[in-house]
Amino acid sequence: MFIQNQITLLPNHLKKIKELLNNSNKAFLIVAYIRDSGVDQIIDDLKSIRDKGGEIKLICSNDMGITQPSAVKRILEIGGEVKICKFEAGTFHAKIWLAEKDSKWTCLVGSANCSKAAFLQNVEASLVVNHDSNIGGAIEQSLMFFEYLWNNDKCFEVTDEILKTWQERKNNLVRIKKEISEVKLTTEKQKIIQVLFDYVKDWLDIAKDRKQKDQYKESLWRGWYIIPDQDLIVDDTMVRLQKILKIIAENSAVGFFDISKSSAALPKLFEITKNKFKRETLKVSLRDLFIRQEKNYLIRFGFATHPLKENTKEDENKLIITELGKKFIDCSNIACLRTVYSDKMIYYRWGNVYIFVFALQLLQKLQYVTLDEFSLFIMHAYSADEFNDISDLIAMYRLLSGEEKVLFVGNVNRYFDETKGTTAVNVRGNYYKHAKYTLMAIGWIDGLQYDDENRIVKIIDPVKITSLLEDADILGE
Incomplete structure (x- = not known):
């Protein structure tokens, strides 16, 4: 059966998804983006599954900053299980709704995320496959795909602690963005230094626990990850x-x-x-x-x-x-x-950002990037939306004199040590080693050069960099 939202004679997504969930014993959902407006429409149907001891499993994404932590929390509160998938290449974008009723599975595959707009207004298109129309084993293959994702080490369980960190991170970025907009045009060094330190303190504070309890928090404070810190990319x-x-x-x-x-x-x-x-x-x-x-x-x-x-x-x-x-x-x-x-690497993702694209675009704007700029600011950009903020932070950092930069980095290191306690020296050393390895991996992109003596990456062939970005066709990501 074909599902859409525009032709009133045909069923829309909300009607078919509610029908799919109604009286089901299990709901296995692969839906990229989850919004409160969508959960509002189906929460009673999901509750009814849980009330009779049924299973609800959701796999989603927090790429692009679209999924709302509050929406995910509501699924957890009714007893559902949620995992977030973060693959290095490409965007997690699947939408598959699977439900089991009387030992028979039905599958809706299409374009609709979990939002009121996707259910009722957006131009969406999906197909419903049931046990009578299971051409080519589509249901079994969809279930296999679900199990593949659910058991994949790129997908991690969402806990209350992760939700708290996720929401705090969003709130802090809003606050810091406001600080940057208020200070970026000033020449007052103390105000500049305070904003720079607030940004660094934000990602360092995630590491206040001596041992991280989950990989989400671990990834946030360590920043971009491309390779193990074993061999320099040369x-x-x-x-x-x-x-x-x-x-x-x-x-x-x-x-x-x-x-x-x-x-x-x-x-x-x-x-x-x-x-x-x-x-x-x-x-x-x-x-x-x-x-x-x-x-x-x-x-x-x-x-x-x-x-x-x-x-x-x-x-x-x-x-x-x-x-x-x-x-x-x-x-x-x-x-x-x-x-x-x-x-290959131009499509590599960390968090919600194509990190090589992000770095190349920054280099086009700034001409070069130092290891300090990379480790303190760039490596903690979690979304392409932070591009202008990171660019402004580096511009402000470059207003500092050499002596002021040394003092600033020294203060950061002292705060680092206070945060991580007795393990600080080793952890801090490993962090900066990780930053260098990551920057060198970026520096091996065709058209760039990593200068180890001066600890900078710079563009040596602007034409190649422009061509690489244009061919990748993700300039707007």
Whole structure:
């Protein structure tokens, strides 16, 4: 059955979704954005499922800042389970409504999010599939997709603590935006320093707990994450990854490369990886080091992936080279490697922002970015909406003299130490190491250069950067 909102003779989304949920025993929902206005329309239907002991599971996204924490909280309050998915590539945008009644599943797949506008007004289009019209096993495949997401390590459970942090973060950003707008045109150094410190204090305060209780809070205070802090992204590292991919390709006759402890082919990789270690005796096995380092790089750069097992979980003992990985293998020079890397990483996300796009656009405006500017301000932008605020913060920071910057960073470090207590020195050192590795990963984009001596990233080929952004077609994100 076809569902839309404009033709009155045909059913709209609100009618069919309520019909779908009514008297159901289970509701498994994959809906990107959840708003209070939508929950208002279906909360009684969801309550009725829970009142008779039924299950409600929701997978959503907080990308783009559209989902409201208050709407998610209402689902939790009636006993529903909620997970948020955050994948590095692309936007989480699926809308699938699954409900089980009398051991039979019905599925609505389409474009409608959970909002009153999507239910009644927006130009939306969806299809309803039930057990009588289950062409090609669409229901079973939708359930499989749900289980894949629900069990995926990129999707985390929403708790009351996460909701609190989420709402506080939104409120603080509104407050800081107002402070920036009031101070950005002033030349009074003390006002500038106070606004800069308030911004840094905002993300540092998330780390007040000595040990973070959830990955959401951990990610917020540590900022952008691209790669494990193991290898600097430089030419030698990327050439080594290409050599590893070639060995994987040569030893994947059965369709995958075995990286289990009993793998006969894995030692061939160690001939490449072991040369980077200065110590003759290692505390950790070469396999474990490969899993932590090179394998993670291959996965995050999109050059390899794990196949799925029958239970939809990834088989972490097997690697398959992707089409992008094959392109990387075929490169004959560094320029080609950088191009393949850039074409992939331009779509990399953290939070609600395409971080490489965000960084490149800042570089177009500011000409260069220092490691201090990156670690204190840029790396904590959670949404593209913060672009102007981050740009203004850096402009204000650059009004400070060299001595004033040193004093400012010193004050930040002291506050860092007060926040993290006895573990502060190690945690702070690891944080700045993480910032450097992240900035260098951005600096390996074709058209950029990371200058380690001066600790800055700058544009060396403006034409390539412009072309990369235009080809990506996400300038407005």
